[in-house]
Amino acid sequence: MSWQIEGFLETRNGHLTIDGVDAVELAKRFGSPLFVYSEARIRRNIERLKLVGDAIGCGFKLSYAAKAMSTLGILRAVKDADCDIEVNSGGELWKALKAGFNGSQINFNGTSKEAWEIDLAIENDIYAIQADSLFELSLIDEAARRLGKRANVSLRLVPEIASDTHSGLQTALLTSKFGMMPEEAYRAVAEFADSPYVNICGVHLHIGSQNPDPSVYVSAFETLFASLLRIFNETGQSLEHINLGGGFPVKYLAADSLVPDEKQRAMLAAVYEPADAIGPAWDAVRRAAKAADAEHLLDGITLLLEPGRSIIADAGVCLTTVRNAKSRPTDDGGEDHWILTDAGFNILLSMETYKWYYRLISAERADAPHDAPYKAAGPLCDGGDVYFDIEGEGRLPDHRLLPKGVEPGETLALLNCGAYSLAQASQYNARFLPAVVLIGRDGEPTLIRRRDTFKDLVSADL
Numbered sequence: 425m426s427w428q429i430e431g432f433l434e435t436r437n438g439h440l441t442i443d444g445v446d447a448v449e450l451a452k453r454f455g456s457p458l459f460v461y462s463e464a465r466i467r468r469n470i471e472r473l474k475l476v477g478d479a480i481g482c483g484f485k486l487s488y489a490a491k492a493m494s495t496l497g498i499l500r501a502v503k504d505a506d507c508d509i510e511v512n513s514g515g516e517l518w519k520a521l522k523a524g525f526n527g528s529q530i531n532f533n534g535t536s537k538e539a540w541e542i543d544l545a546i547e548n549d550i551y552a553i554q555a556d557s558l559f560e561l562s563l564i565d566e567a568a569r570r571l572g573k574r575a576n577v578s579l580r581l582v583p584e585i586a587s588d589t590h591s592g593l594q595t596a597l598l599t600s601k602f603g604m605m606p607e608e609a610y611r612a613v614a615e616f617a618d619s620p621y622v623n624i625c626g627v628h629l630h631i632g633s634q635n636p637d638p639s640v641y642v643s644a645f646e647t648l649f650a651s652l653l654r655i656f657n658e659t660g661q662s663l664e665h666i667n668l669g670g671g672f673p674v675k676y677l678a679a680d681s682l683v684p685d686e687k688q689r690a691m692l693a694a695v696y697e698p699a700d701a702i703g704p705a706w707d708a709v710r711r712a713a714k715a716a717d718a719e720h721l722l723d724g725i726t727l728l729l730e731p732g733r734s735i736i737a738d739a740g741v742c743l744t745t746v747r748n749a750k751s752r753p754t755d756d757g758g759e760d761h762w763i764l765t766d767a768g769f770n771i772l773l774s775m776e777t778y779k780w781y782y783r784l785i786s787a788e789r790a791d792a793p794h795d796a797p798y799k800a801a802g803p804l805c806d807g808g809d810v811y812f813d814i815e816g817e818g819r820l821p822d823h824r825l826l827p828k829g830v831e832p833g834e835t836l837a838l839l840n841c842g843a844y845s846l847a848q849a850s851q852y853n854a855r856f857l858p859a860v861v862l863i864g865r866d867g868e869p870t871l872i873r874r875r876d877t878f879k880d881l882v883s884a885d886l
Contacts, residue, residue, distance in 0.1 A: 740842020768802025
């Protein structure tokens with residue numbers, strides 16, 4: 425079975441096991457829907473990304489993008505794996521501090537920072553606040569003066585680099601909302617060169633998420649180095665770090681996928697080693713530096729990466745229970761078998777907004793042939809709460825293949841859904857947010873987020 429990963433996702437007595445723990449028993453014990461994460465898989469993914477450091481031969485800083493999943497138990501597992509963190513709001517910054525990260529381990533991105541968020545970052549001496557605009561840079565300067573401290577700042581650039589990912593995941597185009605123009609960044613470095621309150625220590629760009637073609641990293645590095653070179657030539661300033669963001673893909677699709685759209689299929693099936701993508705790109709930068717007689721700009725430089733999806737996506741599984749089943753005739757004289765689960769787009773939003781694919785298998789009959797087609801859907805009172813593309817544009821398969829005879833009560837599993845699921849979840853339809861279990865390195869499952877109760881549905885209401 426193509427979804428199996430030795431030592432992580434396997435079958436035992438017909439049941440799906442996660443790190444050797446019976447998934448069906450987890451669903452019975454903690455209820456469903458239930459998110460189950462593997463600490464061992466998180467650590468494995470972090471170690472895989474750390475190989476980038478060996479491929480470049482300079483300073484390297486790996487920072488987990490908290491927006492992908494920021495439950496405190498997950499953040500602590502990331503920290504325990506000796507990984508730093510990137511946050512996108514004051515709330516994520518507060519959670520990172522609560523999880524035990526110190527300021528030197530934290531980068532702060534975001535496009536619309538409030539004064540209190542900037543204050544919190546400066547007060548905790550974080551590694552870098554990524555300034556999204558000249559206006560935001562002025563806010564950072566103002567806050568640092570008021571607090572009597574010096575803020576570490578990186579300038580986010582918008583370099584006009586396109587990739588073949590989903591349009592909603594493109595972040596390096598002039599049409600995207602992120603970053604400042606390179607000319608603005610050069611002026612900012614010159615203006616703040618001698619500032620006692622603003623330390624511009626780096627430049628940053630992010631080329632988007634789930635990039636299927638590793639060659640885009642060459643373009644990104646060339647842009648970053650050109651920025652370093654021009655900043656030095658025009659201001660005499662050498663920066664301390666360059667930040668490439670994340671974007672490494674996770675293989676969501678198997679070779680036998682039923683997704684008909686070619687571009688969608690290529691994006692969701694993409695897979696390559698991050699070190700294999702970054703190594704050649706860094707070599708190109710070194711050649712460019714040598715040609716420009718500017719190798720000194722790379723001396724002591726630190727490369728930052730901020731992956732989220734490639735750390736947490738395949739470490740998470742959503743267990744869901746079939747709650748309803750029915751049949752319906754089709755136009756060609758056949759019959760569709762419908763199954764309705766308790767996992768909807770309130771906890772798997774990307775399946776509706778981006779038509780994202782999460783492989784669905786039976787957790788109870790994981791080793792049985794998955795060859796019977798079903799129309800699968802969630803529990804929400806919303807026509808878009810389905811596991812297929814209701815617009816009929818081929819971005820998701822029309823049917824999901826499961827064992828014959830799926831009935832209410834059977835436990836199913838959605839794979840590779842650890843990123844941007846619970847992080848984007850809502851209580852739409854007044855549905856309880858699910859519990860989260862983390863299987864530790866010792867193989868023991870621990871509840872790291874309880875299921876909502878009725879009180880949680882009205883906790884903020886007055």
